[in-house]
Amino acid sequence: MPKVKIPRKSTVVDMTAMCDVAFLLLTFFMLATKFKPDEPVVVKTPSSISDIPQPDANVMLITVDENGRLFFSIDNQGKREEMINSINASRGLDLTPEEIAKFKYGSSIGVPFNELKSYLAATPGQQKQMDKTVSGIPLDSSSANTANEFAVWVNEARYVNPSLRIFIKADSKTAYPVIKNILSTFAGLSIYRFNLLTDLEAIPQGTAAYEASTAKK
Amino acid sequence: MAEMDVSDKGGHKKGPGVKKAKKGSTRVDMTPMVDLGFLLITFFMFTTTMSKPKSMEINMPFKDPNQQVKNQQLKESCALTVLLGSHHRVYYYTGIPTETAPPTIKTTYFKPNGGIRDIIIAKMKEVAQRKASGELGAKDNVAVLIKATPNSTYKDMVDMLDEMNINEVPVFAIVDISPVELEFLAVPEADATKP
Numbered sequence: 001m002p003k004v005k006i007p008r009k010s011t012v013v014d015m016t017a018m019c020d021v022a023f024l025l026l027t028f029f030m031l032a033t034k035f036k037p038d039e040p041v042v043v044k045t046p047s048s049i050s051d052i053p054q055p056d057a058n059v060m061l062i063t064v065d066e067n068g069r070l071f072f073s074i075d076n077q078g079k080r081e082e083m084i085n086s087i088n089a090s091r092g093l094d095l096t097p098e099e100i101a102k103f104k105y106g107s108s109i110g111v112p113f114n115e116l117k118s119y120l121a122a123t124p125g126q127q128k129q130m131d132k133t134v135s136g137i138p139l140d141s142s143s144a145n146t147a148n149e150f151a152v153w154v155n156e157a158r159y160v161n162p163s164l165r166i167f168i169k170a171d172s173k174t175a176y177p178v179i180k181n182i183l184s185t186f187a188g189l190s191i192y193r194f195n196l197l198t199d200l201e202a203i204p205q206g207t208a209a210y211e212a213s214t215a216k217k
Numbered sequence: 218m219a220e221m222d223v224s225d226k227g228g229h230k231k232g233p234g235v236k237k238a239k240k241g242s243t244r245v246d247m248t249p250m251v252d253l254g255f256l257l258i259t260f261f262m263f264t265t266t267m268s269k270p271k272s273m274e275i276n277m278p279f280k281d282p283n284q285q286v287k288n289q290q291l292k293e294s295c296a297l298t299v300l301l302g303s304h305h306r307v308y309y310y311t312g313i314p315t316e317t318a319p320p321t322i323k324t325t326y327f328k329p330n331g332g333i334r335d336i337i338i339a340k341m342k343e344v345a346q347r348k349a350s351g352e353l354g355a356k357d358n359v360a361v362l363i364k365a366t367p368n369s370t371y372k373d374m375v376d377m378l379d380e381m382n383i384n385e386v387p388v389f390a391i392v393d394i395s396p397v398e399l400e401f402l403a404v405p406e407a408d409a410t411k412p
Contacts, residue, residue, distance in 0.1 A: 012246075015248050019247045022258060023254050026257050033266060035264060035265050035266075045270075046372040046376065047379075048375055048376075048379040050379070050382060052272050052273070052274060054269045054270045064371075172370065172371060173370055174370060175368075175371075176365045176368075176374060178371075179374065186277070195272035195274050195275065196272060196275060197271070197272045198272065203383065207334070207383045207384060208385040210383075212385065
């Protein structure tokens with residue numbers, strides 16, 4: 001039989017254009033987004049119509065999970081270092097420089113002062129595990145009470161950074177008495193302005209706020 | 218891209234002793250580069266966020282411990298007290314109760330229709346009508362006192378504060394609940410089951 005040669009065309013596709021698109025998308029994501037902050041515990045916040053955004057800087061974040069455990073964090077690593085040094089000196093925690101560095105680069109703290117050294121001595125992986133079972137920062141109904149370590153953290157944070165704004169991120173199912181204690185601690189420390197982090201929900205129709213928002217447009 | 222074809226054709230001989238360097242193709246296969254690019258994109262898509270979380274501002278009343286607490290002249294007809302109970306229940310009564318006149322407490326929920334929002338809207342309308350007819354002065358506004366029982370949740374408080382914003386209530390305050398009011402609620406709360 002005569003040899004029939006089937007004409008074959010090249011199957012190679014030039015991928016240069018695809019590569020350009022991929023790197024364009026990548027550049028967009030790198031420049032327009034921010035890394036999600038490390039959360040010690042998953043918190044589902046209630047929703048509200050308020051749409052004031054959380055600012056980038058000078059944020060004091062208080063996380064409360066549904067069992068009422070408190071976690072505390074501030075941004076700005078320099079301020080974190082100042083704060084932990086001050087607490088180390090005043091409470092006599094005897095923290096090593098490595099532990100102080102770990103606090104500086106870490107996120108939220110949810111342990112009482114007596115457990116703080118062992119918490120900071122652990123690796124970040126272990127800390128994540130510990131976050132699931134720690135008891136949270138001790139809270140009481142009055143800021144004058146020595147057992148109220150939360151008041152100490154808030155005071156120290158405001159001392160190193162007077163322009164801090166306070167944000168409370170609490171779970172929907174958190175029992176109200178915990179929030180009441182936080183509010184009364186604030187009242188004792190003369191803090192009268194703070195924010196609650198909520199999910200955004202649409203303004204219901206037919207209400208005064210809806211009329212106001214449509215009137216603005 | 219232009220391709221340089223430098224393959225040997227025919228194998229014709231060059232001069233003796235001359236060695237021709239075999240040039241490779243200049244085309245680069247970009248497929249692994251694309252894989253890398255998309256891998257990085259998926260990493261950034263999962264670990265970053267574009268929107269910042271939203272927040273709700275709270276301003277608590279300024280309490281100077283040295284200053285005597287000045288009781289605001291709260292008109293009884295403008296006051297609405299809201300009590301947050303268990304299982305997302307809302308109890309409310311109008312006016313300021315005294316020893317001899319216990320309030321009639323009604324029960325409702327956070328429903329968009331037939332719930333506490335309608336009560337608040339009705340109260341705002343009533344006060345607005347009274348202001349228009351001259352019964353109430355210009356400075357008399359609806360005041361809502363929010364009192365939460367220990368059995369309520371954070372969501373109840375946030376929902377109630379949200380209702381204040383939705384209905385643009387001019388004056389509202391979070392107040393501690395009194396033992397008397399807890400007594401009043403004991404009976405309705407006793408048979409509070411999940412709705």
